[in-house]
Amino acid sequence: ETGVTQSPTHLIKTRGQQVTLRCSSQSGHNTVSWYQQALGQGPQFIFQYYREEENGRGNFPPRFSGLQFPNYSSELNVNALELDDSALYLCASSSRDGNTEAFFGQGTRLTVV
Amino acid sequence: AQSVTQLGSHVSVSEGALVLLRCNYSSSVPPYLFWYVQYPNQGLQLLLKYTSAATLVKGINGFEAEFKKSETSFHLTKPSAHMSDAAEYFCAVSENFGNEKLTFGTGTRLTIIP
Numbered sequence: 001e002t003g004v005t006q007s008p009t010h011l012i013k014t015r016g017q018q019v020t021l022r023c024s025s026q027s028g029h030n031t032v033s034w035y036q037q038a039l040g041q042g043p044q045f046i047f048q049y050y051r052e053e054e055n056g057r058g059n060f061p062p063r064f065s066g067l068q069f070p071n072y073s074s075e076l077n078v079n080a081l082e083l084d085d086s087a088l089y090l091c092a093s094s095s096r097d098g099n100t101e102a103f104f105g106q107g108t109r110l111t112v113v
Numbered sequence: 114a115q116s117v118t119q120l121g122s123h124v125s126v127s128e129g130a131l132v133l134l135r136c137n138y139s140s141s142v143p144p145y146l147f148w149y150v151q152y153p154n155q156g157l158q159l160l161l162k163y164t165s166a167a168t169l170v171k172g173i174n175g176f177e178a179e180f181k182k183s184e185t186s187f188h189l190t191k192p193s194a195h196m197s198d199a200a201e202y203f204c205a206v207s208e209n210f211g212n213e214k215l216t217f218g219t220g221t222r223l224t225i226i227p
Contacts, residue, residue: 004156031212033213033214035215035217041219041220042203042205042218042219043157043203043215043217044217045214045215048212048214056214058214090156090157092157092215094212094213096212101159101162101210101213102159102213102215103159104149104157104158105156106155106156107155107156
């Protein structure tokens with residue numbers, strides 16, 4: 001167990017809808033990164049938040065957005081869902097200041113129909 | 114830009130045999146390198162990491178990896194495979210440590226033959 005929790009574990013959405021995924025970071029960690037893992041692929045970096053500010057973004061469109069809260073938990077929002085958004089979404093927390101590696105949550109499996 | 118190439122999307126070894134999973138990286142700066150394991154319907158678990166200290170890195174579950182700058186490689190090995198090692202393995206590279214933005218390979222599925 002890493003102490004990084006994600007919710008929900010599974011969900012099904014319809015194309016065009018919006019979805020919010022949540023991540024609670026490990027105690028003492030102030031950096032949260034989100035990854036998308038399509039079936040049979042390696043995870044792809046979406047974006048990272050450090051102290052409530054976006055700190056880097058991968059090659060994902062603006063309909064992927066995020067937030068980090070004062071307690072360092074985070075949300076990933078996806079608007080106008082497309083079928084290709086179906087994937088496992090992974091959250092990773094780390095401590096930039098404490099210089100620790102990232103610990104991953106169990107992920108949220110999103111299916112878009 | 115950074116990238117990782119994992120040679121062999123599927124590897125099968127007999128129980129008790131040597132496990133060798135290959136990873137080559139490309140990075141314009143000294144890299145931080147990681148191996149993760151993923152069991153079905155699970156998140157990623159860190160096996161080991163290279164952060165510019167010793168080139169031979171020992172991790173959990175008997176795995177180790179050697180950083181070879183001249184070959185731009187970071188292959189994962191285990192002397193004797195166990196049935197519980199069956200999983201998907203990912204090699205990843207980052208320019209940072211502590212706030213790493215990981216670039217992953219496509220993964221290698223390890224099957225253990227009884």
